[in-house]
Amino acid sequence: EVQLVGSGGGLVQPGGSLRLSCAASGFTFSNSDMHWVRQATGKRLEWVSAIGTAGDTYYSGSVKGRFTISRENSKNSLFLQMNSLRAGDTALYYCARVFGGTGAFDIWGQGTMVTVSS
Amino acid sequence: EIVMTQSPATLSVSPGERATLSCRASQSVGSNLAWYQQKPGQAPRLLIYGASTRATGIPARFSGSGSGTEFTLTISSLQSEDFALYYCQHYNNWPLWTFGQGTKVEIK
Numbered sequence: 556e557v558q559l560v561g562s563g564g565g566l567v568q569p570g571g572s573l574r575l576s577c578a579a580s581g582f583t584f585s586n587s588d589m590h591w592v593r594q595a596t597g598k599r600l601e602w603v604s605a606i607g608t609a610g611d612t613y614y615s616g617s618v619k620g621r622f623t624i625s626r627e628n629s630k631n632s633l634f635l636q637m638n639s640l641r642a643g644d645t646a647l648y649y650c651a652r653v654f655g656g657t658g659a660f661d662i663w664g665q666g667t668m669v670t671v672s673s
Numbered sequence: 674e675i676v677m678t679q680s681p682a683t684l685s686v687s688p689g690e691r692a693t694l695s696c697r698a699s700q701s702v703g704s705n706l707a708w709y710q711q712k713p714g715q716a717p718r719l720l721i722y723g724a725s726t727r728a729t730g731i732p733a734r735f736s737g738s739g740s741g742t743e744f745t746l747t748i749s750s751l752q753s754e755d756f757a758l759y760y761c762q763h764y765n766n767w768p769l770w771t772f773g774q775g776t777k778v779e780i781k
Contacts, residue, residue, distance in 0.1 A: 602768065602772075613768045659719055659722035659762070661722075663717055
């Protein structure tokens with residue numbers, strides 16, 4: 556079965572850190588560009604970060620310098636290290652795969668919730 | 674940043690009727706546009722990519738059209754399972770992609 560399973564979310568204080576993980580199965584992970592997309596309650600989806608098959612990384616302006624995306628192809632796993640967390644980072648974080656040569660996300664994880672609060 | 678604006682915010686439609694959702698980009702995105710369906714508590718589901726190509730397994734009642742800055746998602750005959758939130762997303766400048774704010778399709 557093709558799927559992504561996210562984990563690692565939780566409650567963290569402002570300024571704290573959290574590491575999200577995403578386990579992939581059912582497709583060739585190493586050949587896939589992978590992304591993190593987040594959604595605050597009642598808000599639109601927001602692209603956060605991406606990592607290409609060659610390990611090239613990209614970040615939205617709101618997280619650049621604080622978040623680090625990485626992948627471990629031997630374990631079919633995607634990660635997001637989140638440092639200096641702020642209240643505005645509170646959201647459901649989805650890992651997602653980009654479909655072929657498009658920019659459309661065809662596989663999504665179930666989401667892992669990050670809450671930044673004192 | 675390209676801003677995606679969807680209208681209307683809420684669309685009230687009776688089962689069996691046609692629903693037309695709009696998405697406008699603040700600058701041209703060519704045909705680099707996708708549509709998603711999201712139900713409460715679920716991840717988004719890809720419906721359309723390339724503005725008009727249905728994703729695998731998507732029923733033919735879903736169709737997309739448009740290019741440049743104006744796009745439309747049409748659901749030809751609404752089924753009970755189609756009442757949900759719908760988002761558009763551009764992917765014109767990798768990977769600084771943005772989503773619309775969503776259109777909720779509700780039962781009239």
